[in-house]
Amino acid sequence: xxxxxxxxxxxGIALTLTTLSLAIIGCILGTIIGALPGLGPSNGxxxxxxxxxxxxxxxxxxxxxxxxVYYGAMYGxxxxxxxxxxPGDEPAMMTTLDGYPMAKKGxxxxxxxxxxxxxxxxxFLATIxxxxxxxxLARVAFYFGPAEYFALYLLAFCTLGGxxxxxxxxxxxxxxxxxxxxxxxxxxxxxxxxFTGGNLHLYDGVDFLVAIVGLFAVTEIFxxxxxxxxxxxxxxxxxxxxxxxxxxxxxxxxMLRATIVGFTAGVLPGAxxxxxxxxxxxxxxxxxxxxxxxxxxxxxxxxxxxxxxNAAAGGALVPMLTLGVPGSGTTAVLLALLMTLNITPGPxxxxxxxxxxxxxxxxxxxxxxxxxxxxxxxxxVFTKILQVPASFLLPGVAMVSFVGIYxxxxxxxxxxxxxxxxVLGFTLRKLKIPxxxxxxxxxxxxxxxVSLRRAMVLSNGDWTYLFNSYISVGxxxxxxxxxxxxxxxRSYLKKPxxxxx
Amino acid sequence: xxxxxxxxAAGLSVSFFAATSLFSAECIAPANPGGGWDxxxxxxxxxxxxxxxxxxxxxxxxxxxxxxxxxxxxxxNERNTDDNLIVAASSATAxxxxxxxxxxxxxxxxxxxGAIGADPGxxxxxxxxxxxNLNDLLDAVIADPANHAFAGGSAAGGFDHLKVLMAxxxxxxxxxxxxxxxxxxxxxxxxxxxxxxxTAAMTGDISGVVGFIKSGDVRVLASFTDERxxxxxxxxxxxxxxxxxxxxxxxxxxxxxxxxxxxxxKWTEALRKVGDSAExxxxxEANGLAPFNKVGPNFQDYVVGVMAxxxxxxxxxxxxx
Numbered sequence: 166x167x168x169x170x171x172x173x174x175x176x177g178i179a180l181t182l183t184t185l186s187l188a189i190i191g192c193i194l195g196t197i198i199g200a201l202p203g204l205g206p207s208n209g210x211x212x213x214x215x216x217x218x219x220x221x222x223x224x225x226x227x228x229x230x231x232x233x234v235y236y237g238a239m240y241g242x243x244x245x246x247x248x249x250x251x252p253g254d255e256p257a258m259m260t261t262l263d264g265y266p267m268a269k270k271g272x273x274x275x276x277x278x279x280x281x282x283x284x285x286x287x288x289f290l291a292t293i294x295x296x297x298x299x300x301x302l303a304r305v306a307f308y309f310g311p312a313e314y315f316a317l318y319l320l321a322f323c324t325l326g327g328x329x330x331x332x333x334x335x336x337x338x339x340x341x342x343x344x345x346x347x348x349x350x351x352x353x354x355x356x357x358x359x360f361t362g363g364n365l366h367l368y369d370g371v372d373f374l375v376a377i378v379g380l381f382a383v384t385e386i387f388x389x390x391x392x393x394x395x396x397x398x399x400x401x402x403x404x405x406x407x408x409x410x411x412x413x414x415x416x417x418x419x420m421l422r423a424t425i426v427g428f429t430a431g432v433l434p435g436a437x438x439x440x441x442x443x444x445x446x447x448x449x450x451x452x453x454x455x456x457x458x459x460x461x462x463x464x465x466x467x468x469x470x471x472x473x474x475n476a477a478a479g480g481a482l483v484p485m486l487t488l489g490v491p492g493s494g495t496t497a498v499l500l501a502l503l504m505t506l507n508i509t510p511g512p513x514x515x516x517x518x519x520x521x522x523x524x525x526x527x528x529x530x531x532x533x534x535x536x537x538x539x540x541x542x543x544x545x546v547f548t549k550i551l552q553v554p555a556s557f558l559l560p561g562v563a564m565v566s567f568v569g570i571y572x573x574x575x576x577x578x579x580x581x582x583x584x585x586x587x588v589l590g591f592t593l594r595k596l597k598i599p600x601x602x603x604x605x606x607x608x609x610x611x612x613x614x615v616s617l618r619r620a621m622v623l624s625n626g627d628w629t630y631l632f633n634s635y636i637s638v639g640x641x642x643x644x645x646x647x648x649x650x651x652x653x654x655r656s657y658l659k660k661p662x663x664x665x666x
Numbered sequence: 667x668x669x670x671x672x673x674x675a676a677g678l679s680v681s682f683f684a685a686t687s688l689f690s691a692e693c694i695a696p697a698n699p700g701g702g703w704d705x706x707x708x709x710x711x712x713x714x715x716x717x718x719x720x721x722x723x724x725x726x727x728x729x730x731x732x733x734x735x736x737x738x739x740x741x742x743n744e745r746n747t748d749d750n751l752i753v754a755a756s757s758a759t760a761x762x763x764x765x766x767x768x769x770x771x772x773x774x775x776x777x778x779x780g781a782i783g784a785d786p787g788x789x790x791x792x793x794x795x796x797x798x799n800l801n802d803l804l805d806a807v808i809a810d811p812a813n814h815a816f817a818g819g820s821a822a823g824g825f826d827h828l829k830v831l832m833a834x835x836x837x838x839x840x841x842x843x844x845x846x847x848x849x850x851x852x853x854x855x856x857x858x859x860x861x862x863x864x865t866a867a868m869t870g871d872i873s874g875v876v877g878f879i880k881s882g883d884v885r886v887l888a889s890f891t892d893e894r895x896x897x898x899x900x901x902x903x904x905x906x907x908x909x910x911x912x913x914x915x916x917x918x919x920x921x922x923x924x925x926x927x928x929x930x931x932k933w934t935e936a937l938r939k940v941g942d943s944a945e946x947x948x949x950x951e952a953n954g955l956a957p958f959n960k961v962g963p964n965f966q967d968y969v970v971g972v973m974a975x976x977x978x979x980x981x982x983x984x985x986x987x
Contacts (some may be wrong), residue, residue, distance in 0.1 A: 174811070197813015211698060234734050277820070295818075295961070300692060306858045306862070306864075307858055307861050307862035308862060310859060310862055310864035311859075311861070311864065313847070340799065351733065351767075353821040353822065353849045354821075354822050354849065355823070355985065358984075363769055364735050364736045365731065365732035365739055365768070365769055366731055366736065368731065368732035368733060368735060368736075369730070369731055369732060369733070401780070457780055472673045487876055488854055488856050488857075488858060489854035489874070490851075490852070490854045491851075491852075498698070501704070504705075507952040507953075509876050510854075510877065511854075511876070511878055511880070511881060512878065512880075512881035512883060513877060513880050513881045513976055514875075514877070566880075575729060576731065576736070601731075619848040622847075622848050623815050623846070623848065623864060623865070624845055657879065
């Protein structure tokens, strides 16, 4: 009963003209920001924060605008992943694996609609989860110490082997490269700098947005130049645009499972949306009987990461609101916004400021519908991008990439670094080494290392500390299975498999 | 509504085309939006203009990188004679300068303008912790340092770490390399590690733990302030408990070294006016800042004093040579 009262309060706030229009504006801006390479949800929200102050919005309105941008960007990231093979932001990276091949087969429209619907399912259910479970889930963070986090990241890396369908060793090389890059910067445990060459620009490490734009967008441009425009990725066929009801129904359980995996990853502080979409994709792949279709435009490979990353986005709001611990880069920026608005997130936020929390939840529910309506019919508009000749489109992508990255820190060094990553990406592509594990290495490697070292400090160097709780033991077992299973499965799969899915 | 849309458009153009030519002065926040330095720039410059202490709006620029070192280098190398530039700083700036973490740049390459508020340092334990006061905790750490770790929001050797070491130093404990500290991502994260029972205590700033104090999840053993913090009068100071350590994370500004004396004076006066204003008092209260007013040359002396202490501890700790 109390829940409905609270919801009524929330909708009372959300359904005013101002709040509603802010949500719509936020969704549109967010979708654009998400789709542009180099502008992800976190810097998109950061760039728009001054807007909230200029408009003199009150706390709830500001939060509504910013979270709409956040959700919008999570939806928007998939568009360029599918159409251009360039992820709009880091959580959309996994969508390139099957989304782009699907588009190449002439099903760009279907891929966009399907991923739009999966995004909706993930985000909508996650918002419900946030509404019902936030205060309980908040306590989960107290059970995750350094040892548990280490096991969680280990799980992610152990399942990585299956990502590059062709050659596991090449995936491993790519991961190691990413892990190496993640070590650049000031080491938090000793305060010493590593691999910076004394360059101040590298003290904070390599920003993964710089890496992702370099490895994907800039590489694409190089490939285009090399082949004099013939061998461009932008060779996607448009395909007819209809609502692929069959595909949506076929992936309903995929979406649901991915939502649960993504939401759980989001709730754990530090894991975030990228881990959510990654684990959703990998778990779906390991559940599938026929794995060969993954990476070649499998509908499950499109639905799972999108449901997963949007659910993680919702999940990440749980620790931010109830503990003040940001679960992802974007929630860190949102947290800062809350603090500036004199709202202290914490265990009591739900009781002290119900109008903020429930207004936010109601808006998120509405924003989801706005985004669904915005994204499905607008697929036609998005796919128009494909009719732009590559010789016009790619210079545009180049420009957006440079402006986006420059807006991060306002330093030309990041631009040089981005070009460097472009060269690296080009080399990797020539060697047929996948770029996705590199990014995951950069994204998660630092967290994993730091967790291990914290665990070692706490245990005085005793390794058994890593297996000290049920949670960590469970994660270790899952990681072990994730690592070993593909080796056995491969020999099994070589035998003729029964027909069917 | 139309007014809203108009200001929306204005906001858009401001955020996307933040051209410096519109503004006559600039405040650099050496970090991304959100967080302490950004707050310092945005709040102080806004009040400065609102109360008429400065006659035009001041542009806020975010220049993240190198823990503030990038902005520091920019000011020293490219803006050394800029009369219309202020930069946000805090205890972290002084700590990093003292530890030579800005690739060889030193504190005397800029001029510290002043600080008008501070986030008091605190030591916090979980509500079910056996330690009821600071001495209990410190004695336990001294007796068995291997099994009493601290969690804090700054890197090892950072300000949160040093606060603990200073307190232990007052108890005559000098084997500081034995003290276990894990640097996590911010105060709230340090609290979850402590409430979760992974570390014995948390060291941080009071603004980061307010929500947890109210919810009853934690107990604050001591604040590192001269007097009890307004609004938190039931928290004893470390001084009262015989540990004479004052460690606050001050929020202030510096200006370029080569800027004219006239401009330094002008900025000092403007900052002083902000510090005395009712608007600033309100902002301080909302953000858990305690009064801390040191503006002008005596602030420079204060910074130099703190840096000497930080340097001595850091050398002993091995975070600098």
